[in-house]
Amino acid sequence: MNIPLIDLKAQYESLSKELNEATLGILSSANYIMGKTVLDFEKKFVNYIGVKHAISVGNGTDALVLALKAMGIGKGDEVITTPFTFFATAEAISAVGATPVFVDVEKETFNIDVTKIEEKINSNTKAIMPVHIFGQSADMDEINEIAKKHNLKVVEDACQAIGGKYKGRNIGSLGDVACFSFFPTKNLGCAGDGGMIVTDNDEIATIARALRTHGSGENGQKAYNLLNNIEEEVQTAEGANDTVYNPLKYYNYLIGYNTRLDAIQASILNVKINEIDNWNAKRREIVSIYNEALQNNDLVTPVAKDYNEHVYHMYILQSENREEIISKLKEAGIATGVYYPVPLHLQKVYKDLGYKEGDMPVAEYLSHRTFAIPVYPELTKEQVDYIISKIK
Template sequence: MIPFVDLKTQYLSIKDEIDTAVWKVLDSTQFVLGNEVTAFEEEFAAYCDADYGIAVNTGTSALHLALLAAGIGPGDEVITVPFTFVATVAAIDYTGAKAVFVDIDPTSYTIDVTQIEKTITERTKAILPVHLYGQPADMEPILEIARRYGLTVIEDAAQAHRAEYKGRRIGSIGDIGCFSFYPGKNLGAYGEGGIVVTSNPEYARTMRMLRDWGQERKYHHVLKGYNYRMDGIQGAILRVKLRHLDKWTDVRRSHAALYDKLLANSGVTTPTVMPYSHHVYHIYAVRSPQRDALQQKLHEQGIQTGIHYPIPVHLLAAYQGLGYKAGDFPNSELVASEELSLPMCAELSEAQIATVSESVKEGIKAL
């Protein structure tokens, strides 16, 4: 079997470092927040070229706190895309605000910046671009629009650790950046985790309180907050893995280049890297009109794949209340019907990539 991701092999490659870090936390008994989390916050914020990092329990919590810190609440609107993981929209909903969708660009799969301005109303308070699959959204036009209309820009960077836009690290380009450390991410915890980065001290102060029951010091609750704290063990693990992220990212990009070469003229559409983008390939996404049949062929060959994502958020049953219908966002709907995620992790071998690529070509021919 060729796995979609190989967390066990990755763990074994850094086992001594991880085990030492975990035992250090167990010995310290700093199980919630603590010194390891604080150190990780500082290290990851610096890695993103941001001044502050606020570590939390999930990427969803990161998005929620970012929106709250920006003052988003009931009656407000936040512009984002329907082609994303549901957490992007759920976090907007948690604040009482409404998600207003803009379709994706059919080449980059990120927000179509030419469609943003016409969706702005007097209730719009923020733009929330998603750096999907590890490819940055086109940030300069987004920032220019935001400046003209006085809007906050919150980056959903859950899939974009180490990605860059025109040489700038993702997460520090907008006002606030939000990352997930779900285990399968390019930088993954051994459980759940997330972080918010910003260079705005007031946003940082607010989010730091909100993640810990709204208290600035113990039992002095300034705000109505949440229990969104990061565990000490996860902070320690992420510190270890952050030291390897550059190397792992280089390998992912090398794997993607090999896929590109082997899948040329194969009958599937391979990813397009935009000229402004340093793509980090959280997902290596190909497209085929016969996606489901191709996925079945690969499954029969022992190749794990994924679909990210089969239903755009505007068509999910849970979000019918937003008032959208099939046909409203044709690019999102088309990509959702064709996208197939091939195995992608630093632990894959070139031989495995060659096997996957050959199986894709054979699968397409057989359809």
């Protein structure tokens, strides 16, 4: 039996009729850039997360970059984050000219250790960027309290956590701004790249909308006026087709980016978002089977805080014998993944920041012990039983 770590073909086949109709509808409409389909998805996302604004962008990394930029974070600023995550988290901070400041993580949840945040705050600190790693919320009450005390912004990196909850509240509605990724392997994934910024802050939303399209057009003028305290009538181009011609795109007000969610990807996401809660529930069902079966050995199963609703983007096990287990599972046709083999503070690109081995002992400990096994919702009972039997 061969079981991939994530089976995108199985997910496509479960929705092939609806997905084919949606994508072909975009192709036949010839409205490929922005337009109604993208707006419809943004509205669905607003309602799903429970926020005022959703600004779709080209990918999750761009979402993080634009969110930081829209809050005015840049050169000379510092942003506190975790070293145990995908590189894009810290990369986005560096991309706006700021410096990532790493705080070690909790051994149980892999999330940022809130007890270690305040000691890293100084006059240059402008924000805290927690990552809801593998689909479980960080301790947001404590993070928000620290942020309020020190007048800092909070940016949720929710790229792995669509549909998760913290004390009954949706991940993505817990900070000043939150960012999501729709990379194909995410719990809610498209057929390429895609991302989303969400916020209740009108100013952040206006600037982010301007930044995603070269700082131009109606949103560019709104953002420029906002940043310069100008009150004037904003130009509009009713019925303009962004695919073919929009006269306002040639009027630029900010230095921005070119990062839009493709209309075909939005059409796919409009279908898939209706399934996300069921898919996440199926993941939790599989996890409960794993947790029960994988007891009484040297494996450490993941811990979910009782106040969190975990969505298990990945099911992460820990073992001192990781490499041997991975090798045996590969022989049995079971794919695994190591998340993350090198914590961010030890990546060569951040050598100049002066971190060394031993600075983040928990993240370093986890990097040598953690590995993921399949947990996608399309797994069959036969496959789950096979995975458990081979691990045992």
